[in-house]
Structure formats: C-alpha cells, structure tokens
C-alpha cells in the first residue's frame with residue numbers, strides 16, 4: 163500500500179471522478195491539470211494542488227495518469243522521467259495495446275514501475291457497482307497499487323504484457339460500437355415511418371437483451387473451431403436474411419453502410435464453398451494475413 167498522498171495527473175471528467183473517489187475513501191490526494199482552473203473544486207474538496215507535473219510526481223509513490231490520449235501522456239511524462247524513477251505509475255488513459263507497450267518499455271528504461279490500465283466505466287460509475295478496470299504490466303506495480311485501485315471499481319489483472327488491458331478494452335469497445343451502430347440503424351429505419359426513437363429503443367433493449375446470451379455459444383464454437391449448422395444458423399440462411407435487411411433499409415432511404423461489410427464476408431464464405439457452415443465462422447475471415 164503506497165504511503166502518503168496519491169497523485170492524479172489530469173482532471174477531466176474521468177480524472178476528477180478518480181480524485182473524488184480517492185478523497186471519499188480517505189486518501190490524501192495531489193492533483194495536477196494542464197488547465198489550472200479545473201483544480202479549484204479539488205483544492206476546495208481537500209486535494210493538494212501541484213503547479214507542475216514534476217511537483218505532482220515528486221509528491222507521491224503512486225502516480226495515476228488520466229490524460230486524454232497516448233500523445234498527451236508521453237508529452238507530460240517524458241520530461242519528468244527522473245522524478246518518476248522508483249515510483250509506481252498507473253496509466254488509466256485509453257491507448258492502443260502497442261502504445262501501452264511502448265510506454266511500458268520507456269518506463270522500464272527509466273526505472274519507473276509501470277502498470278497500464280483501461281477503464282470499463284463512465285465517470286459516474288467510478289467507485290460504484292459495475293465499474294470494472296483492467297490492468298496489465300508490472301505485477302509488482304499491481305500488487306502495490308491494488309488496494310487503491312480496488313476503490314475505483316473491480317480490478318482485474320490481465321498479465322505482464324502491458325498491452326493486454328488495452329487489448330481487451332479495445333475488443334470490448336469494438337463490440338459495443340458495432341452493437342450501438344446497429345441500434346442507431348434500427349432507430350433510423352423505424353423513424354422513416356414516424357416511430358418514436360424512444361419506442362424503438364425500448365424494443366431494442368428487449369430484443370438485444372434476449373439475444374445477447376447467444377454470444378456465449380459463438381464463443382464456444384469459435385474456441386473449438388466447430389461451425390456446424392444447425393444448431394447454429396448457416397451462412398446460406400443468413401445471407402438472404404441480411405440481403406433483405408439491406409434492401410429494406412435502402413427502400414426506406416437508409417444507408418446499409420453498417421451492414422454491407424458483414425454481407426461481404428458471408429458472400430465470400432459462400433463463394434468458397436462454406437455456405438453450409440454456421441455463420442459464426444465469419445470470424446475466420448477477420449484475420450488479416
């Protein structure tokens with residue numbers, strides 16, 4: 163458990179939620195933000211305010227970084243590498259796996275104990291049930307920081323490869339954006355006949371909620387690479403269904419841009435003699451050689 167104050171670099175929506183939670187759980191905090199005005203409510207609530215990144219780094223054995231992106235992290239950490247030496251840095255900023263690995267390598271070269279993090283939550287969820295945070299990188303850093311990190315939400319350690327937390331974050335977000343893209347497509351279709359988006363949204367919550375457990379079946383089939391249909395729906399069954407949805411979308415004046423890539427992959431499977439396989443076998447099309 164780190165002694166003394168905990169430093170938070172970055173007081174945007176997420177950094178502020180992290181600082182609020184740490185204070186609420188009895189931690190002494192030191193904060194820094196590029197735009198100093200954002201530190202005022204934190205000072206009023208009891209945080210120490212550092213006027214430079216170096217001052218913030220030197221205040222604590224544990225430094226949490228909650229900046230916008232990889233570039234802003236490196237821009238602000240590199241000049242203070244010497245100040246961060248022997249400290250634990252947990253980077254909660256969203257980055258790609260390779261950016262995380264690059265920062266981990268940079269940190270290791272400067273004697274900094276580095277853990278990469280990914281936040282599967284919005285700011286309001288921090289410290290509440292449902293907040294899930296993923297970590298990967300230095301095991302020792304995780305062991306030291308864990309009691310503090312567990313106050314933010316469920317903490318899950320993914321492994322020593324610093325890119326793993328980010329990879330899972332990106333994979334789950336990829337699924338989320340595709341799903342919500344589909345939600346918006348459905349709302350757009352129904353709006354063409356005057357259906358209230360809120361009504362369509364209600365239908366979608368029921369529909370998608372009932373179907374989402376099928377993801378577990380897909381996972382099991384892909385794990386075994388067994389794509390028997392039935393019980394799964396075949397490529398040959400799914401292609402015309404998707405073709406009809408694309409046609410219906412266009413007839414309503416709605417672009418099929420979100421749907422066409424899936425149809426393209428199914429067409430390719432059918433064209434190469436794999437139309438009888440379960441359509442989850444499309445996963446094998448996604449690996450770029």
Ligand code: FVH
Nearest residue numbers: 172173174175176177196197229230234255256281283284
């Ligand atoms: N908010 C959310 O729902 C998501 C949930 C999942 C994880 N993300 C990631 O968390 C990182 C921080 O996001 P945020 O919500 O705090 O973002 P903002 O409110 O926009 O605040 C951004 C902070 O970063 C500072 N900043 C931006 N560019 C720079 C820079 N070049 N140098 C120094 N600081 C920079 C910004 O400072 P300022 O504009 O107030 O001066 C804010 O402190 C992020 O990776 C999300 O993907 C949140």
